Amino acid sequence: MDAATLARLARAMAEAGLARLELEGPDFALRLDRSSPADAAPSPVPGSSNGDAAPVLVRAPAVGTFLRAHPLHQRPLVVPGERVRAGESLGLVRIGDVLLPVPAPREGRVVAEPAAPGSLVGFGDPLFELRPCAEEGGCGST
Amino acid sequence: MSVGEPRVSPLGTSALLFDPPGETSLETQRRIWALAREAERWPELREAVPGVNNLLLTLERPPARLEPLVDRLLAAWRAVEPLPLGGRVFELAVRYGGEEGPHLADVVAHTRLSVEEIVARHTAPLYPVFAIGSHPGYCYLGGMDPRLSTPRRKVPVVSIPAGSVSIGGGQTGVSASAGPSGWNTIGRTEMVFFDPSLDPPIRVRPGDAIRFRVERVRPPIRLDGGRP
């Protein structure tokens, strides 16, 4: 494993939006960690806290094309205003022919979609803004 | 000896069919068996499966060019010595006609032979097993009296039972299990041809032979009120 190979792997990781890459061969084991400024985990939107549960940004899990609907379907997975359960897919990031779901980190209501469908998004880019349900009925009908 | 080169044609990208010219004969079949034994050792082939005077060759993967493989087959064909597969003889008792032989009337109509003559001609030969195919354990037999030849049915039958004895074109055979068939069923017998717990899973093999014996004869029935 030489420096050029390592550089190539690092580039491939960046392109694919990978945080860690582990490779194993007959006589080597390699682990590459890419420190990223923003993780895919949800983060509170600064300055939006006003006593209610603060909206969270749901970010892109990888570099790819942002899709609101599965390519087989017309209908978007969610529309703004819709209430979603924790784990429900809000959108998809397409990498090659693989579609990574963007799951809702918690129950809540989709209040905004900052990313345009079909656009190329970077790792950690905000895709959805979700107003969490702090308690039962916390984000019920407005 | 047959004249002319065998025809080798692709069956899509997954197999080739090797088809020598000439009348169907046991002599040609012995060369087919020999070619199969030779070709199944070639790494580019999955299987070399004898049919009736022909050979199916399934490919591991489609080669970039077919010609070298075709040339190799033709060269091997010219070189092979007929393989005299010595085998056992299986005698099968047949109930001819009636409900168990629903197409006997069609064979009578096509051949213009009497039921008695059809049965006599069908039980006379020792039928060599040329090949296995159609369905698990099914034996393609050589040696049928050409006077019994009857075309395959225009519309295949959805299911005929195991043990059905039938004629299709110039061939005869026994169904090893229930299933669809385009052949004319003239009778029924009892025999287990295929058992996946055996190794190999077939009881009758190419090179073996079958003889039919009359268990009983019933008059032919007429389907749909008569001949189509």
Place this chain on the structure above:
Amino acid sequence: MIEILETGGLASVQDLGRFAAFRWGLGTAGVMDPPALRAANLLLGNPEGAAAIEIQLFPFAVRFEADLDFALTGADCAATLDGAPLLPWSAGSARAGQLLRLDLPRDGARAGCRACLGLRGGIDVPIVLGSRSTQLRGSVGGFEGRHLRPGDRLPVGPEPEAPTLRASIVPPALALPLEVDGLPAVRALPAAEHDAFTAASGAAFWNEPWRITPQSDRYGYRLAGPVLEPETPLELRSHGIVPGVVQVPHGGQPIVQMRDGQPSGGYPKIATVIEADLWRLGQMPIGTRFRFLEVDWEEALAATAELESWLVRLRRVTSLLRARRIG
């Protein structure tokens, strides 16, 4: 272990097929849509040929008896896990007791008609004569050599090392579309008796649309279209045939041999659908109108390479994504 709760019939355990049993009179069997099986297994971390359930009639429902990852590919059939909708062509995780339900596939050429349900570890039925595929005639392989019934409980094999990738895949119907004059198409090579048909029949075969009749199943697709006639009647000696072979019986309406088709035939063969396109036909529901597209050997190889490179890209992306930090 999973339990079959509901089936419309004709669901069976299949892998890629049984490829070395022609000598005993067995056809290949195996899934009608091999890329769908491979995709399901790629998501699950299974070997690509691990056995799965092929579902042809709906609704279909299973209950998970233990926590288990699954992948559903092939027909886009509005699947739900305990009522929660699932993405088509995706992998998910079920907890013990959860119920997976598949409904009628959507209409539309790309929806498909056969679903493939893969399980992490693969369905662990015995390998018989080289394969786990169900060979119905002769009752070989699969689950007791037959179609699945409510109450059947299917075991899974040991877990693979690679983790499940909870993702969806863009199906090959979208990634590798193939149409002629607005109709779905399959590529085919002329077969031995192609030139024994009248010129008009040959032209009609390649230029006219063919409709898949209701008498079409895993054994074969009976097509309806112009009557194809040989120059003179042909009686051929019985010979081996493979899935994809298009035979023309006396009635002049072609039959395409599919995965459960018998391994030999004797009707004149006008063409053979290439292996790389058989999945397209396998996902066309009854009533579909489609076209045959004539190719030569080089074009057939190019089509094979195109499908193979789709798989290579899929393997590459799934393994890269697996290497991501989880959680």
